[in-house]
Amino acid sequence: MRPNLMNSALPHRICWVCTLARGPAAVSSSVAPERRRPDGTEPRALVDNLHMTAAKHIGIVLFPDVEELDAVGPWEVLATWTRSFPEDGYAVSCLSRSGGLVRCAKGLVLQAHHSFADAPDLDVLIYPGGQGTRPQLQDSEQLDWVRRRRADVPLMTSVCTGSLVYAAAGLLSHRPATTHWASLDRLTEIDATIAVRRDERFVDDGNIITAAGVSAGIDMALHLVARLSGPDRASEVRTYIQYDPAPPVDFRRSR
Secondary structure (H helix, E strand, O other), X not given: OOOOOOHHHOOOOOOHHHHHHHOHHHHHHHXXXXXXXXOOOOOOOHHXXXXXXXXXXXXXXXXXXXXXXXXXXXXXXXXXHHHHOHHHOEEEEEEEOOXXXXXXXXXXXXXXXXXXOOOOOOOEEEEOOOHHHOHHHHOHHHHHHHHHHHHHOOEEEEOOOHHHHHHHOOOOOOOEEOOOHXXXXXXXXXXXXXXXXXXXXXXXXXXEEEEOOOOHHHXXXXXXHHHHHOHHXXXXXXXXXXXXXXOOOOOOOOO
């Protein structure tokens, strides 16, 4: 039985065990106002989407010491999209090497829906960053897994220092890419042929997209929605999550 993707993201007051037992009509009447689409309508085919019947799958990789927002930022964007618009035909889930619980860099514990072995065939892979990527740069098993995914996943994406793992696996050779601002030089140390884009929020190079650090994963995920389903859809998702950053402090970094 495939795992339920939606329970962790829905308001606690909605009991999906009870709702599903009552049938699709009850699902429609139980959608909370804040879970409606931006235009006020309710998402269609929500019951089917609970069971990941979507034809295309997006997987977010989890690993020990993954940076929380690198994974959760894209998850919020993509789960909002796939839940609100199941007719677009995508589902999103998280996977890790062995499945189960994963402790993130700052102590948040997430649960992967799948292990690498039992994950569905993926159409998009998102590889977050964080301190947990550092040992992976010398982890031949992990790098081999990444190389195999390059062969069977049409679109590979990364957030933050996830691109370092792609570089170590040879995926970014002679390609433009970016990463967290503090690790830009590390990209060229790993592979001198990489054309590092130091000032880009994300770099779309066809079948590989790399994003800059941490919060840039949200921008990349919205770009992904626009690329897969159109800019209007991405705008609806952005509106729903109220992503309109205007931080009250300056952004400073050393060069």
